[in-house]
Every structure is written in C-alpha cells, then in structure tokens.
Amino acid sequence: MSYPFLSEFDIIFAGGGSTACVVAGRLAACDPSLRILILEGGQHTLNKAAHVQPYQYFIHQAPTSTTMTINVGNPSPHLNGRAPIVHCAHCIGGGSSVNFMNYTRSPASDFDDWGVDGWESKNLIPLMKKVETYEVQADRPTHGYNGPIKVSSGGWKMGISEEFIRVGMKYHKRRFSDDSNDLETCNTYTHMRRYIDGTTGMRSDAAHHYVYNQAHNPNLQIWVGKHVKRVIFEDKHAVGVEFTDDPVSCPDAGQSSSIVRASKLVVVSAGAFGSPAILERSGIGAEAILKRCDIQQLVDLPGVGENYRLRDHNIVFSPYFAADGAITMDPLWRGEENVIQEHLARWKSNRKSLIAQNGNDAKIKWRPDDEELKVMGSTFEPRWKEFFQDRPEMAVAILTVFAGYLGSGDLPPRNYMTAEITTLYPASVGSVHIKLGEDGKEDIDFTTGFLDDPSDIVPLNFGYKKLREIGRRMPSYRGEVAAFHPPFPEGSAAVCGEATGPADLNAPDIIYTAEDDEAIERFHRDTMQTGWHSLGTCAMKSRADQGVVDARLNVYGVTNLKVADLSIVPKIVGTNTYSTALLVGEKAAMIIAEDLGIKCRP
Ligand SMILES: Cc1cc2nc3c(=O)[nH]c(=O)nc-3n(C[C@H](O)[C@H](O)[C@H](O)COP(=O)(O)OP(=O)(O)OC[C@H]3O[C@@H](n4cnc5c(N)ncnc54)[C@H](O)[C@@H]3O)c2cc1C
Structure with a gap:
C-alpha cells in the first residue's frame, strides 16, 4: 500500500x-x-x-x-x-x-545482569564517561571529563543536608564517602551530585x-x-x-x-x-x-x-518542620518574589544561589546490616537472600532529605524539610x-x-522509622507535619506533632506498637508514589x-x-x-x- x-x-x-x-x-x-x-x-x-x-x-x-x-x-x-x-x-x-x-548511577553489575550481548558494563563504562563532565572531583577513573552533560555539587550548600550527613553517620553508624556513584560504592553517607552546570548554574x-x-x-x-x-x-x-x-x-x-x-x-x-x-x-x-x-x-x-x-x-515523602533560621527552598517554592529576585540577582552575577539548587544535597544508598535485617523480618528475608545478600554493591533504598517542603499540600509559610525514601529494586x-x-x-x-509483592513495602516501613530517627536528631528539626505522616493512635509514643528542638543524639528510639506498625503500613499503601523511573x-x-x-x-x-x-x-x-x-x-x-x-x- x-x-x-x-x-x-x-x-x-x-x-x-x-x-x-x-x-x-x-x-x-x-x-x-x-x-x-x-x-x-x-x-x-x-x-x-x-x-x-x-x-x-x-x-x-x-x-x-x-x-x-x-x-x-x-x-x-x-x-x-x-x-x-x-x-x-x-x-x-x-x-x-x-x-x-539528582545524579546517581547504578552499580556496574546491574548491566552485566541484563545478560545482553554488547551491553555488558565493560562496554558501557566508556559511554558513561563520554556523557559527562564530572565537575566534582578530578581524575576519578569511572567518571568522564569532556562530555556534554555537566555534573556538579549545585549552586549553594544546604545546612540541612550537612546535618543529615553528620547525624546519619553518628546515629546510623555508617561511613562517609565522597563518591557513591563510582559504580560500586554504597551504604555510605555522601553528598548528592546534581545535573546542574557548575559554571552556568543551569x-x-x-x-x-x-x-x-x-x-x-x-x-x-x-x-x-x-x-x-x-x-x-x-x-x-x-x-x-x-x-x-x-x-x-x-x-x-x-x-x-x-x-x-x-x-x-x-x-x-x-x-x-x-x-x-x-x-x-x-x-x-x-x-x-x-x-x-x-x-x-x-x-x-x-x-x-x-x-x-x-x-x-517506590517513593514516600515525609515532611518535617524546620527551624526558622534554616536555609530552605520554601520561600522560592512558595513564590516569594523578594527572595526570588534576590537569588536571581546573585545567580545572574555569579551563577551561584538557590536558583541553581534543587534542595537535595545529601543521601545514603542504604543497605541494611544484620541488626536491621532482623527488624525487617521474615517478609523481606527471601528477597534479601535471593537478590541482595551476595551483592555488596547493591543498595535496597536511597534515604535522603530535601531542604524544603516537597509536596502539594497547602502548608503555612514556614521552613520545612522533607525526608524521602526511594526503594531501588522492588x-x-x-x-x-x-x-x-x-x-x-x-x-x-x-x-x-x-x-503487589509483599517484600516491597518492608523497606518503606523500615525506612520511615529510620529517617524519622535521623530527622528528629537534626539541629533544624522542629517536629513532624502530622497530616503527612501515619495517623498513629492517640496515646501512642509515635504520635506526630511540632517540637521545640531536636532530640538528643543518644535519645532512645521511638517504640512502635503493632497498632503503630499497622498505621505505617496502611499509610504507605495509601500514599506511596512513583519515583518517575518507568x-x-x-x-x-x-x-x-x-x-x-x-x-x-x-x-x-x-x-x-x-x-x-x-x-x-x-x-x-x-x-x-x-x-x-x-x-x-x-x-x-x-x-x-x-x-x-x-x-x-x-
Ligand atoms: C518528575 C520526574 C523527576 C525525575 N527525577 C530524576 C532525577 O532526579 N534524576 C534522574 O536521574 N532521573 C530522574 N527522572 C527520570 C528520568 O528523567 C527519566 O527516566 C528519563 O528522562 C526517561 O527518558 P526516556 O528517553 O526514556 O523518556 P522521556 O524523557 O520521558 O521522553 C519521552 C518523550 O516522548 C514523548 N512522547 C510520548 N508519546 C509520544 C507520542 N505518541 N508522540 C510524540 N511524542 C511522544 C514525550 O512527550 C516525551 O518527551 C525523573 C523523571 C521525572 C518525570
């Protein structure tokens, strides 16, 4: 025809x-x-x-x-x-x-797992390097330095992210690394790198x-x-x-x-x-x-x-109140014209201000240790054994915090921070x-x-609690925005609300009852959302x-x-x-x- x-x-x-x-x-x-x-x-x-x-x-x-x-x-x-x-x-x-x-890369072994001729990691790593100009550190063997796509630390350091890394390392007992995108490192606290050109701020x-x-x-x-x-x-x-x-x-x-x-x-x-x-x-x-x-x-x-x-x-966002003095993206995201103009002026002169930020500066590609696996229980165990156990480069989820309220609810004009868990291999x-x-x-x-798979909700439930423990120890923490947290039963130690300041680093963890756990699970089934990674x-x-x-x-x-x-x-x-x-x-x-x-x- x-x-x-x-x-x-x-x-x-x-x-x-x-x-x-x-x-x-x-x-x-x-x-x-x-x-x-x-x-x-x-x-x-x-x-x-x-x-x-x-x-x-x-x-x-x-x-x-x-x-x-x-x-x-x-x-x-x-x-x-x-x-x-x-x-x-x-x-x-x-x-x-x-x-x-947000700039992250998967472990090289993910590509070998595909089992497709010509698409093994050894063939793909030169192309990963060809893509990027990695402005963060020089001379890293798996990064590229002449590619069209610029990767930088973003235009402004967010104090909330530094707090997340500091508290995370101490409370969660994980190391710091300066690069968890080297195609193998995981389970370390680190800065988030961004697809933002460090020179133009775009x-x-x-x-x-x-x-x-x-x-x-x-x-x-x-x-x-x-x-x-x-x-x-x-x-x-x-x-x-x-x-x-x-x-x-x-x-x-x-x-x-x-x-x-x-x-x-x-x-x-x-x-x-x-x-x-x-x-x-x-x-x-x-x-x-x-x-x-x-x-x-x-x-x-x-x-x-x-x-x-x-x-x-799979993603769950949980917002927290942040201290009045914290630097967050909130005024810009709320459209406060004077703040936007101030940052635009700086951005136009030196390309460095909150205009060149996404508010998300820190993360851990988290992999549970033995103690955490015990708490995660038998529903996750088969998935762990079959998929993760023998692959130390594979993380279960990314735990991170945004300096600002990342959601669609209409909240009072204050400072916020939003914890996020993204499961990586549901x-x-x-x-x-x-x-x-x-x-x-x-x-x-x-x-x-x-x-659908019963193992998929376990890291979300566990990650909610872990992020809350980290969050409430951060100096900028001023409580949970209860409307976007699980509705814990009245009288529960887990009930959410405003706080005057952070918990002590050595404070005991919140004890969750079976009813609290049910509230968390129900909340996640009601609210979990896509990571936009279809x-x-x-x-x-x-x-x-x-x-x-x-x-x-x-x-x-x-x-x-x-x-x-x-x-x-x-x-x-x-x-x-x-x-x-x-x-x-x-x-x-x-x-x-x-x-x-x-x-x-x-
Ligand atoms: C909101 C959001 C946040 C994300 N955040 C991150 C992040 O921080 N870091 C990261 O690494 N990744 C992130 N991603 C994921 C990443 O951007 C995507 O995985 C990637 O862009 C997908 O590329 P693609 O070429 O497969 O499809 P796309 O980039 O989605 O391109 C498909 C295009 O096809 C067009 N199209 C579809 N149907 C038709 C049609 N019938 N006729 C004509 N045009 C059509 C669409 O309009 C679209 O432009 C995010 C994605 C989204 C949506």
Whole structure:
C-alpha cells in the first residue's frame, strides 16, 4: 500500500525526550548531512526559565502543567483500592527537562545482569564517561571529563543536608564517602551530585546539550506539538510515521493526520508509556490487546507493554518542620518574589544561589546490616537472600532529605524539610497497554504493580522509622507535619506533632506498637508514589522471553524500526534513571551509526 507523504527524512524519531535527544544529537554531529526529524508531543524548552533554572523543577508537577502528562493506573487492592498516578514528561528533552536533576548511577553489575550481548558494563563504562563532565572531583577513573552533560555539587550548600550527613553517620553508624556513584560504592553517607552546570548554574538537560546546540544544522529538525499515532509499514518494512497535532499541547488544533517518510530508519523513542502505545497502534503486540482496539495485527509480540518496571522505584515523602533560621527552598517554592529576585540577582552575577539548587544535597544508598535485617523480618528475608545478600554493591533504598517542603499540600509559610525514601529494586512488575475507553477514544490500561509483592513495602516501613530517627536528631528539626505522616493512635509514643528542638543524639528510639506498625503500613499503601523511573515496557530480551527488541534495538518481526529509550531496559536498575537514559542514548547512537556506516568518534 502506498501513502501520500508530507516530506522525507533519513531518520525519524517518534518522541523527543532524553534518549531521543542524545541519539539524534550524536548522529547529527557525526554526519550533518543526515536528514533527521524529531516529532515530539510536547513543546520546546529552549531557554525557558522553568526548564533551565534548577529551582523551578517542582512546578512541572502542578495539576495545570502541560510539560508533564498524567497516567492513571488501575485501582489496586495493594494500594487500598487507590488508582495510582504516574506523571511522565511531555516536552523537548523529556524527563531531562523536568526532572529533579539528582545524579546517581547504578552499580556496574546491574548491566552485566541484563545478560545482553554488547551491553555488558565493560562496554558501557566508556559511554558513561563520554556523557559527562564530572565537575566534582578530578581524575576519578569511572567518571568522564569532556562530555556534554555537566555534573556538579549545585549552586549553594544546604545546612540541612550537612546535618543529615553528620547525624546519619553518628546515629546510623555508617561511613562517609565522597563518591557513591563510582559504580560500586554504597551504604555510605555522601553528598548528592546534581545535573546542574557548575559554571552556568543551569539544568544540564539532553535538549540543550545535544540538539539545541546544533540549531545551525537545517538537517536536524524538531517538530513540536506532534502526537505520533503509529509507524507506517510497506510489507513489514517501516517507511514512515503518521502523526496528528498533540491534544495536550495543542488542544485547539484539529486532529487530521499527516505522514512523513523515513528513508533509512524509524526510531520509536517515546518513553516507557509512549513507545509501547505507538507499537500497539502500529499493529505490533499481543493479539488480544490489539483486537479489543480494532487494530490489525502485523507482528505477534506479546511482550509489548509488559515487564513494566514501574515497579519503578517506590517513593514516600515525609515532611518535617524546620527551624526558622534554616536555609530552605520554601520561600522560592512558595513564590516569594523578594527572595526570588534576590537569588536571581546573585545567580545572574555569579551563577551561584538557590536558583541553581534543587534542595537535595545529601543521601545514603542504604543497605541494611544484620541488626536491621532482623527488624525487617521474615517478609523481606527471601528477597534479601535471593537478590541482595551476595551483592555488596547493591543498595535496597536511597534515604535522603530535601531542604524544603516537597509536596502539594497547602502548608503555612514556614521552613520545612522533607525526608524521602526511594526503594531501588522492588520486586513487583506491572504492564501498560492501550484500550478503548467508554467514549470509544483511546485510553490506557495501566497496572502499576506497586506493592503487589509483599517484600516491597518492608523497606518503606523500615525506612520511615529510620529517617524519622535521623530527622528528629537534626539541629533544624522542629517536629513532624502530622497530616503527612501515619495517623498513629492517640496515646501512642509515635504520635506526630511540632517540637521545640531536636532530640538528643543518644535519645532512645521511638517504640512502635503493632497498632503503630499497622498505621505505617496502611499509610504507605495509601500514599506511596512513583519515583518517575518507568522502564522496561519494550524490553531488550529474547523474543521467547517476552522481548520486544534485540541487542541492536531492532523490533522483532519487522525491519527498519528500532526503539531507543528506557522502555528497552530489560531489568530494573538501582539508580535514578536519567543516567541510564543518557547511556542508552549513547549506545543507540553508536549502533545506528554502525548500521548506517557513519563514522563517529568512539
Ligand atoms: C518528575 C520526574 C523527576 C525525575 N527525577 C530524576 C532525577 O532526579 N534524576 C534522574 O536521574 N532521573 C530522574 N527522572 C527520570 C528520568 O528523567 C527519566 O527516566 C528519563 O528522562 C526517561 O527518558 P526516556 O528517553 O526514556 O523518556 P522521556 O524523557 O520521558 O521522553 C519521552 C518523550 O516522548 C514523548 N512522547 C510520548 N508519546 C509520544 C507520542 N505518541 N508522540 C510524540 N511524542 C511522544 C514525550 O512527550 C516525551 O518527551 C525523573 C523523571 C521525572 C518525570
């Protein structure tokens, strides 16, 4: 069948997020004559303050935001009947333009675990180095010093973070290390590094650092506000892409379709939600899923949309009151104009002020010791033994604190700090597919899997208590914001409330009763949320094992079609995932350059 094509490119990217920008940018730089088109549903981010000024990251979560879209999961009994919500990015640069900018990397062994030819850590470490300019310390063997993405300590030291490290080391009895992102160190208190350029004080995103910096190349085109419906095939050879105006970022535009032709390759790079949806709309997926949407099957690939590691990292935030004199992000996040102007003026003169901060300066990639494991009990034991015990480089969770209130509640204008636990390798797995809604329009059939596996809630429950013990010993502590903590029964020693100052470092721990523990568990099932690290829905595995792409990112059963984004990740990684998206982008660029015979710098 032939179609009228609007125009023709060599390579078309369906989705213009973190990974797509890396691949497109690298390929365009290698061969400026390559005609590349990025089709992105969201809008441009070029030089927009909301994207380049680090402190503004949280505004993208606002209910009216158009730079993020909301995916509503199916209600789950493991979340007390709640329908969980997972945001994903919707703009050029994708997650890299809206994320929290925290720099972490997984242990090298995570990649060896994938068991995919060519993706072993020894092959990937040179690419991890190629990505970054590590401004924090010189001459570290696993870090890079010439890459486009700048990693720094951020624009301002937060006293609350120093307190967290100091108290954590003493109370929690762990060492300090100056780098827990060296691909093996964990279980040490350390500073959080950020994807913030130490010289410009700006966000280090994939859009500005891989594609916007090549605006002089007319062959690298970015079309925004374009929603990719499906890939067009001739026989089973991908030849182009069909798209409409994006209903979120262009709500008033018509919905008529256009088609662009790709002479060399179509790359689906729409993230863990967008990519499986595009494949399914193109007839690639499980028969039952396609049939219910009246889509003719082109390739039987039941792994599309499965393996959802939204199993992603599970997060719980717990806010505390902080001392009046503490320096926090609160005045900026509340929009206090005089404080914003003061910090903007400093930032403009020397690029160092709270404008260049995300408020999150300290962490531990925590791994329980024997005593802690005993307290965590038998529900976690099988998971520990099977997965963590013999792998000292693997942490169970990241424990951290933000200097400021990170949440959507309307709180009085005071100072806050927010403790956060992010579990790194939850066992539950979900899925995401398209379906037809009651109105006949496309909808999402999304099972998060959150807390399905009984072992997944244990570190959250334990981590809540540990963070509270650390928090209440920090000099800036002034009590818990009770509305966002478990509602402990009246009279319990665990009841939350304001305090006049911190507890003594040697004070006894709070004793929790069985009823208190139930309150914590219920609270976590009611409130735990995504870590925004969705991945795995077009997994790079064998076809027999529900894989969707092979080791060279080719979609099984068709030609000329690759997937390049975090949907290809076959097994969960123990890290905030921007580092993995950048890595997948660099690897994908190499693979595509080799396939097309383009010579690139190694
Ligand atoms: C709120 C938030 C906070 C985060 N914080 C951190 C952090 O601090 N540190 C860290 O390391 N990681 C963080 N991450 C994770 C990291 O940013 C993501 O894992 C990463 O950006 C994912 O890259 P990707 O290329 O797979 O997808 P994305 O970057 O999400 O890109 C997918 C793109 O495809 C577009 N798209 C989807 N469907 C279509 C369609 N049909 N047509 C056209 N375009 C489409 C989307 O609009 C999006 O721009 C965070 C993510 C979020 C959302």
